[in-house]
Amino acid sequence: MTAKKTASKQKISASAILDYYMNRVLEHNAIPESVYLFCKEMEITEKEFYQFFPSISALEKEVWNQFFDHTMSLLQKDEAFHGYENREKLLSFFYTFFELLMLNRSYVLRVTHEGKGGFKDLEQLKGLRSRVKEFAHGLIEEANEDKQLKVSQRSPQIFSEGAWVQLLLIMKFWIEDESPGFEKTDVFIEKSVNTVFDLFESTPLDKVLDLGKFLWKERMNR
Numbered sequence: 001m002t003a004k005k006t007a008s009k010q011k012i013s014a015s016a017i018l019d020y021y022m023n024r025v026l027e028h029n030a031i032p033e034s035v036y037l038f039c040k041e042m043e044i045t046e047k048e049f050y051q052f053f054p055s056i057s058a059l060e061k062e063v064w065n066q067f068f069d070h071t072m073s074l075l076q077k078d079e080a081f082h083g084y085e086n087r088e089k090l091l092s093f094f095y096t097f098f099e100l101l102m103l104n105r106s107y108v109l110r111v112t113h114e115g116k117g118g119f120k121d122l123e124q125l126k127g128l129r130s131r132v133k134e135f136a137h138g139l140i141e142e143a144n145e146d147k148q149l150k151v152s153q154r155s156p157q158i159f160s161e162g163a164w165v166q167l168l169l170i171m172k173f174w175i176e177d178e179s180p181g182f183e184k185t186d187v188f189i190e191k192s193v194n195t196v197f198d199l200f201e202s203t204p205l206d207k208v209l210d211l212g213k214f215l216w217k218e219r220m221n222r
Contacts, residue, residue: 136163
């Protein structure tokens with residue numbers, strides 16, 4: 001899909017602006033320098049742009065927000081998802097999220113500097129971070145409702161922050177993954193999620209060792 005000129009009479013939408021923006025980034029290999037230049041290329045007015053986004057930076061954030069929102073929309077439509085335990089829900093989230101990222105891999109590599117030195121900054125992920133933490137927070141709160149003793153309940157704050165850090169680690173692994181179909185990322189997701197839950201439930205030893213061996217093997221093979 002290539003960036004195309006937008007007819008001046010065509011109704012402008014947030015989705016149309018986002019699609020054009022992502023294609024524009026890939027075709028020009030650069031973030032637009034200003035709202036003025038972006039609107040000139042898209043053949044829309046700045047007034048039309050500002051009806052949906054206050055800045056180019058807001059566009060950057062919204063792309064990641066949409067990745068999350070679309071992931072959750074797909075999961076909510078899956079009847080089986082609602083019957084999963086928390087561990088399976090988090091696994092399903094990560095699998096679905098990275099399947100969606102795979103469809104947009106060229107864009108992700110471009111805005112993360114193609115994995116060389118990581119993200120320019122984490123500002124573009126600010127909205128995504130809030131969404132992921134809210135999702136993980138809800139998982140633990142739901143689990144705590146089933147625990148009668150307060151001492152056996154888990155901290156939603158700690159777990160939600162851990163889930164966010166986990167997503168960043170998985171993303172870094174995925175960016176650098178050169179296995180067919182990114183199958184090693186799938187293995188990494190499963191092992192890391194299982195380890196985090198086991199750590200959270202205080203039964204970590206065998207899973208920690210298993211994950212450690214896997215990470216060490218991957219490091220030695222690079």
